[in-house]
Amino acid sequence: MVYAMAEVPRRSASWNDVRAALRTDLSAGARRRRARRALNGYLFLLPALVMIGAFTLIPFVQGVALSFQSWDGVGRDTPFVGLSNYARVLNDNIFWASLKNAAAFGLIGFFLGNALSLAMAVAVNTGPRGATFYRIAYYVPGVFSVVVVGLMFQWLYQPTVGILNRTLTAVGLAFLKHNWLAEPATALPSVGATYVWYHWGFGFLLFLAGLQGIPRELYEAASIDGAGAWQRFRYITWPQLTPVTTIVCILTLLAALQIFGTVQVLTNGGPAYYTEVPTLRIYKEGFGSNRFGSAAAMSVVFGAILMALSVAQIWVSRRFGAEVD
Amino acid sequence: MAAAREALARPAAVRAGVGLGRFVRRLLFNGVLILVACWALFPIVWMLLGSLQTIQELYGSVTLIPRVPQFGNYVKAWNEGHFSTYIPNSFLYSLSVVAGVLLIASMAGYSLARLEFPGRNAVLFVILAILIVPLPASFIALYKLLVFFGLANTRPGYVLPLIAGGLPISIFILRGFFLRQPKELEDAAVLDGCSAWDVYWRVMLPLAKPGLAAVAIIQFLASWNEYLLALVIFSTNSLMPVQRGLTQFTSSDTPEQHILLAATAMAVLPVLVLYAFAQRSIIQGIMEGAVKG
Numbered sequence: 001m002v003y004a005m006a007e008v009p010r011r012s013a014s015w016n017d018v019r020a021a022l023r024t025d026l027s028a029g030a031r032r033r034r035a036r037r038a039l040n041g042y043l044f045l046l047p048a049l050v051m052i053g054a055f056t057l058i059p060f061v062q063g064v065a066l067s068f069q070s071w072d073g074v075g076r077d078t079p080f081v082g083l084s085n086y087a088r089v090l091n092d093n094i095f096w097a098s099l100k101n102a103a104a105f106g107l108i109g110f111f112l113g114n115a116l117s118l119a120m121a122v123a124v125n126t127g128p129r130g131a132t133f134y135r136i137a138y139y140v141p142g143v144f145s146v147v148v149v150g151l152m153f154q155w156l157y158q159p160t161v162g163i164l165n166r167t168l169t170a171v172g173l174a175f176l177k178h179n180w181l182a183e184p185a186t187a188l189p190s191v192g193a194t195y196v197w198y199h200w201g202f203g204f205l206l207f208l209a210g211l212q213g214i215p216r217e218l219y220e221a222a223s224i225d226g227a228g229a230w231q232r233f234r235y236i237t238w239p240q241l242t243p244v245t246t247i248v249c250i251l252t253l254l255a256a257l258q259i260f261g262t263v264q265v266l267t268n269g270g271p272a273y274y275t276e277v278p279t280l281r282i283y284k285e286g287f288g289s290n291r292f293g294s295a296a297a298m299s300v301v302f303g304a305i306l307m308a309l310s311v312a313q314i315w316v317s318r319r320f321g322a323e324v325d
Numbered sequence: 326m327a328a329a330r331e332a333l334a335r336p337a338a339v340r341a342g343v344g345l346g347r348f349v350r351r352l353l354f355n356g357v358l359i360l361v362a363c364w365a366l367f368p369i370v371w372m373l374l375g376s377l378q379t380i381q382e383l384y385g386s387v388t389l390i391p392r393v394p395q396f397g398n399y400v401k402a403w404n405e406g407h408f409s410t411y412i413p414n415s416f417l418y419s420l421s422v423v424a425g426v427l428l429i430a431s432m433a434g435y436s437l438a439r440l441e442f443p444g445r446n447a448v449l450f451v452i453l454a455i456l457i458v459p460l461p462a463s464f465i466a467l468y469k470l471l472v473f474f475g476l477a478n479t480r481p482g483y484v485l486p487l488i489a490g491g492l493p494i495s496i497f498i499l500r501g502f503f504l505r506q507p508k509e510l511e512d513a514a515v516l517d518g519c520s521a522w523d524v525y526w527r528v529m530l531p532l533a534k535p536g537l538a539a540v541a542i543i544q545f546l547a548s549w550n551e552y553l554l555a556l557v558i559f560s561t562n563s564l565m566p567v568q569r570g571l572t573q574f575t576s577s578d579t580p581e582q583h584i585l586l587a588a589t590a591m592a593v594l595p596v597l598v599l600y601a602f603a604q605r606s607i608i609q610g611i612m613e614g615a616v617k618g
Binding site for chain 1: 354355357358361362364365366368369371372375383384387428429430432433435436437440441442443445448452453455456457458459460461462463464465466467468469470472473485486488489490492493496521525546549550551552553556557568571572575582585586589592593596597599600604607608611
């Protein structure tokens with residue numbers, strides 16, 4: 001029974017627990033068992049730590065180092081160049097414009113996408129006939145790859161025989177026809193519309209989960225007090241959803257900033273640089289111009305922005321996490 | 326009170342009015358739901374229908390249903406567009422990633438849930454922190470690492486980083502699963518003299534099957550759809566997965582539209598089949614990953 005008594009509390013094994021356990025008088029056998037258990041713990045973790053270390057942590061650290069070096073993408077020679085990569089990034093107007101474009105996609109997703117997500121989540125949550133079908137159908141776009149989505153919309157937006165322009169002609173709105181992806185004025189909104197179509201289902205699912213977590217009694221009480229549908233939404237649903245809304249908003253922004261493949265397929269950043277986005281810019285700087293040093297510097301700047309947003313998201317989830325579950 | 330609850334159980338739109346007004350409201354409400362579903366599904370349906378048409382049908386007047394379904398489009402894309410290479414490649418990569426992530430993440434998850442050792446919380450924190458490192462911020466450096474190790478443009482050079490990328494979230498999901506299992510079975514196995522590996526392999530893994538399934542499905546989807554790394558790493562056609570193959574197809578072979586649509590459909594069909602069978606796990610995994618990640 002010594003074994004059972006010496007057992008470290010199972011719930012959590014913080015340093016304090018370990019220390020407290022070690023203070024108790026242990027028999028030699030129990031101590032050996034504990035040591036073996038700890039060794040097993042490390043052994044079971046080892047493969048994961050090696051993989052994450054080699055392919056996530058080291059590249060991350062190396063990326064920062066590379067941002068102070070010059071590399072052509074082929075040789076082993078990576079001379080130190082100080083801050084010149086950052087100077088280059090600072091003067092790269094296209095990079096900063098690409099951040100602005102990504103922010104524009106973020107705002108489009110933020111307002112259009114999230115409004116749609118929320119409205120449809122509220123609608124489906126009332127339990128209409130076919131609610132299960134709607135839940136499944138609305139998320140279908142989310143399972144496709146960025147390339148597939150790009151190719152599908154390229155075909156819809158096709159200037160001469162694409163269904164969008166053909167429909168406009170058929171209903172007598174031919175004057176609204178555009179070469180959607182090639183005109184400066186329509187390229188960004190067209191890519192933005194694609195983005196909304198692709199990603200709104202994600203917010204929809206999260207809002208739906210959030211709505212299902214709101215206690216029914218609140219609505220019952222409000223109904224008895226004579227609150228209408230709008231008042232119930234305004235004074236119960238909306239405030240109760242605050243944590244989910246915050247998370248959805250930050251995740252939308254994060255996803256929009258990282259948009260890449262869809263844009264590469266649809267416009268490759270064009271016309272000119274009207275739809276250039278940061279990841280595409282970094283890719284072109286490295287693999288197009290063979291300036292991997294300044295590409296790494298861009299990655300550091302861009303990565304810092306993304307990680308600041310992620311930290312904000314985690315902070316928010318932690319603060320409201322209990323309510324979300 | 327009971328009546329009020331019953332009224333609440335019915336959809337808001339039904340309760341909202343009476344008679345004709347109620348009918349119109351209901352019609353509008355359901356109309357919007359259906360309209361949005363059509364909008365969500367239309368591009369896919371349009372692509373699938375187009376993939377079965379002749380080029381004359383595509384470029385002639387608007388055709389919805391192909392007169393004679395042109396399965397030849399698929400054959401042509403399969404053979405001439407190298408999709409006979411890309412699609413098996415994608416299956417190979419995705420299944421390798423799933424196998425690697427399942428094994429490594431379940432071991433780590435088990436360790437973090439059940440085995441006590443100093444520094445456990447620190448490891449947990451590091452793994453959580455890694456979740457926020459975005460690929461766009463590190464793919465240049467990852468490429469450099471792969472070049473220096475001679476792994477660029479190789480199969481392991483693609484699979485290993487994808488496994489590493491899938492680990493953190495999978496470890497968290499599986500750790501949660503292990504934490505929720507009762508401890509009695511494990512204790513009994515230990516008393517019977519099972520080694521730690523036996524406890525993990527024979528007792529814990531079978532218990533965590535639903536969690537493993539969720540992780541497998543999410544990782545399969547993610548690897549099948551992965552594009553950025555494939556774009557960066559591969560320059561040899563015979564090694565490319567299907568997403569990379571698709572952009573290679575459009576840029577180097579400049580295919581006709583009907584063949585391109587067939588190729589796109591081929592890249593999508595495995596995902597659609599998986600979604601049809603496993604949508605519950607997928608949706609649940611996405612919700613959990615986002616809220617708790």
